[in-house]
Amino acid sequence: MTAELTVTNMAGISSIVAFWIFSASNLVRRAQGLLHKAANAVLMLSFLSITVAIIVRAIVAARFPIANLYESLLLFSWGILAAYLWLSRAYKLQYTGWLAALTVSCIFLYASWLPANQHEIVPLMPALVSGWRAIHVPPLIVSYALLVLGGLFAVRQLWIDNRRSLAAASVAAIAISISSAALGAFPLVDHFALQLWFWGGTVVCLAWIVCAFAANAAAPLSGEAKAELYDEISQRCITIAFPLLTFGIITGALWANHAWGSYWSFDPKESMSLATWLSYAAYLHIRANHNTRADLTSVLAVLGLLLTLLTYLGFTFLGFGGLHSYGQIAT
Amino acid sequence: MNQSSPRHRDTTTELENSRSWLSWMFVNFVESLGSLRLALILLASLALLTLIGAWVPQSGQVDEATLLERFGKDGLRLLNTFGLTNLFCSPAYIACLTLIFVNLLACTALRMVPRFKKHFIEQDFLDGWQIKEQCHHVIYQLADSSTEGTKQLVSEMSRCGFRTRQSANRFIFDKGKIGHLAAPITHFGLFLLLIGVIVTALTSYKGTIYLKPGDLLPFPGTAASRPLIGKIPHWTVELTDSHRDLYKSGAARQWYSTVNLRDTNGHKLGAGTISVNTPLSVAGVDLNQADWALDSARLSVDGHSLNVPLKEMGTESMGVLPIAPGFLMILAVAGPETPMRIYFKHEGHATPRLVAVLNCGSSTKLGDVTMTNSGVTVRTGLQFKHDPGLPIVYLSFLFFVLGAALVAIPSYTVFAAIITTPGNNLQVVLGSRKGKFASCIKRELNRLAGKLGDINNQKVSVCDS
Numbered sequence: 001m002t003a004e005l006t007v008t009n010m011a012g013i014s015s016i017v018a019f020w021i022f023s024a025s026n027l028v029r030r031a032q033g034l035l036h037k038a039a040n041a042v043l044m045l046s047f048l049s050i051t052v053a054i055i056v057r058a059i060v061a062a063r064f065p066i067a068n069l070y071e072s073l074l075l076f077s078w079g080i081l082a083a084y085l086w087l088s089r090a091y092k093l094q095y096t097g098w099l100a101a102l103t104v105s106c107i108f109l110y111a112s113w114l115p116a117n118q119h120e121i122v123p124l125m126p127a128l129v130s131g132w133r134a135i136h137v138p139p140l141i142v143s144y145a146l147l148v149l150g151g152l153f154a155v156r157q158l159w160i161d162n163r164r165s166l167a168a169a170s171v172a173a174i175a176i177s178i179s180s181a182a183l184g185a186f187p188l189v190d191h192f193a194l195q196l197w198f199w200g201g202t203v204v205c206l207a208w209i210v211c212a213f214a215a216n217a218a219a220p221l222s223g224e225a226k227a228e229l230y231d232e233i234s235q236r237c238i239t240i241a242f243p244l245l246t247f248g249i250i251t252g253a254l255w256a257n258h259a260w261g262s263y264w265s266f267d268p269k270e271s272m273s274l275a276t277w278l279s280y281a282a283y284l285h286i287r288a289n290h291n292t293r294a295d296l297t298s299v300l301a302v303l304g305l306l307l308t309l310l311t312y313l314g315f316t317f318l319g320f321g322g323l324h325s326y327g328q329i330a331t
Numbered sequence: 332m333n334q335s336s337p338r339h340r341d342t343t344t345e346l347e348n349s350r351s352w353l354s355w356m357f358v359n360f361v362e363s364l365g366s367l368r369l370a371l372i373l374l375a376s377l378a379l380l381t382l383i384g385a386w387v388p389q390s391g392q393v394d395e396a397t398l399l400e401r402f403g404k405d406g407l408r409l410l411n412t413f414g415l416t417n418l419f420c421s422p423a424y425i426a427c428l429t430l431i432f433v434n435l436l437a438c439t440a441l442r443m444v445p446r447f448k449k450h451f452i453e454q455d456f457l458d459g460w461q462i463k464e465q466c467h468h469v470i471y472q473l474a475d476s477s478t479e480g481t482k483q484l485v486s487e488m489s490r491c492g493f494r495t496r497q498s499a500n501r502f503i504f505d506k507g508k509i510g511h512l513a514a515p516i517t518h519f520g521l522f523l524l525l526i527g528v529i530v531t532a533l534t535s536y537k538g539t540i541y542l543k544p545g546d547l548l549p550f551p552g553t554a555a556s557r558p559l560i561g562k563i564p565h566w567t568v569e570l571t572d573s574h575r576d577l578y579k580s581g582a583a584r585q586w587y588s589t590v591n592l593r594d595t596n597g598h599k600l601g602a603g604t605i606s607v608n609t610p611l612s613v614a615g616v617d618l619n620q621a622d623w624a625l626d627s628a629r630l631s632v633d634g635h636s637l638n639v640p641l642k643e644m645g646t647e648s649m650g651v652l653p654i655a656p657g658f659l660m661i662l663a664v665a666g667p668e669t670p671m672r673i674y675f676k677h678e679g680h681a682t683p684r685l686v687a688v689l690n691c692g693s694s695t696k697l698g699d700v701t702m703t704n705s706g707v708t709v710r711t712g713l714q715f716k717h718d719p720g721l722p723i724v725y726l727s728f729l730f731f732v733l734g735a736a737l738v739a740i741p742s743y744t745v746f747a748a749i750i751t752t753p754g755n756n757l758q759v760v761l762g763s764r765k766g767k768f769a770s771c772i773k774r775e776l777n778r779l780a781g782k783l784g785d786i787n788n789q790k791v792s793v794c795d796s
Contacts, residue, residue, distance in 0.1 A: 275379075
């Protein structure tokens, strides 16, 4: 087993261990504070391991390691952990680390199930041989990580603010998106069936969200401090991710003009990233309206999360083509 | 008519009423056009249309056969009827974009200009009762004199990064004021983008040329889009060499094309070697390496030259030549430097039979016929483009990035006033109007009051207006 694989496995195992420690802390209330500290320490170990793994992979590959799904998932996990560690210090949120631990554990498990050719360091095709790759892709991946985290904290806000039905519908929609995009990475799966599962399931969940929102429109929010805090955290994640997303899209346009002679060709991935950007622009405009309810902005953050997942994984693995199709897995 | 007569006065009043009604209508119309609600509806509509356009393959990106395969004849007819296969050029999409820019224009006039001014013009101080009325506020008592209390307040606010302005017993503390410029800068970027796109639409041209080494092709004949203003120059592109670099595994690492660009008189305007991600720019025209493939296999059959067109099939290129009814010759080659495999296939057999492997320049006897591998001709695909609007678009990108970066900066304004209660006690009222970061400023105020109140050993009260 190579050094890079060892360190990557250490990162994945640490995140799983951290999740179990957080879970155990709910059973042992007397030692909860201590268990939270231990779990956060293990998450820090996971973060350091994944940082080392990325650096080692970069040295071995002699390039920035962001050329296929596996490498992008490593950077995505790094982004989630980095964002959580910063949030936990800024907002003293050690008890919410289970969210980051669970997300990163799922990412590592998924990455480990990818075909072997994804784990290998392969030479780059001509279109990817460019310094722009290291400028365009990392800010986008880190922005996706922040947007996903922002959406997950929005779900927490809904749950605590007595909007359980909205929270449940959000979780269902997220689960459908993730499962369909994740399954799309495997060649034997029928893409048409996956698209049906994705669109059908998402439409049902969105209808559920709309009905639940309308049903609760008149009910007051719980006003709990934690709910307000999660709303604020969700907003902070999105306001920091938005400039990164903008920078990533624009540098992509600059690279496209340099490589293909056109800065925008409405390629499916480009269009999808534009749709995601527009949705977060709408979110920020709504936030500018000072009387907006927290449950509305949380629902929007969840919708943004779905679009982010569709942009990052869905359009590559649900059978759409385009210039970014080199992200697909070779059969 | 006597100007002071009742009839004249009625007419004048009617005229004034209709003018004020018209101006009221106009103002309301402009305010609706620039409203946040309209902006949100348009952003959501544009996002939805873009999502649909991303999901439905667009006719400019895939061919008709692929669309038919995916959607069937009836499905494709339905999609074409609603314009979904050319959504980004459809009236609905263009109308949405147009309305967004109208909304942007109105919003800029109504809100962005005052907001831009607000950054440079200082806000008015608020009295204690105004802070209580208009803001989320906290109150704590001063044990010592107002001078000492003021010093503690200003010191703590400075420590938190706030800039202080004071007028007697009233204060304004600002932090992150530059964050106010996020929206005006981003909106300005959008205007620049619109101007850039219009300039591009009017003056740009582009196309793709496929060349083999030694070919000379003119621009105008191959252009896919023509400018409304200006003309495509009558230049020619000459390809002198084209090759590729391979990795050890045999996969392509890079494609190269060496080109000369000449004007109508044959004078060389520019020359260079292009590769993917390394374009050539000559007199405002960019040439990009877009594609590279094996074009044809050159064979010599008993001294007669034969060119067999090749098509990419995975990592190799293949060509098919009918030799006799039901009998095919199939050529397979990975690159100009690799041997060519020759297969024969009869319709009665399921698989072709390998009959020869020829290096470049080698010959073999197939029955009575001598066949020689004379090599492979490569074909390079170059894209050319002239876009005068590009510098404006790039400038707009800069404003976008700057504006988006400023969004992340929380901007707070805290008002404070020292008031005297009926019992002759001194109190400090600290407040902030609700903004984007409402809960953040609430926590900050509570923390400040808790700390400053603690210094003064006094209770703190918190009120939310």
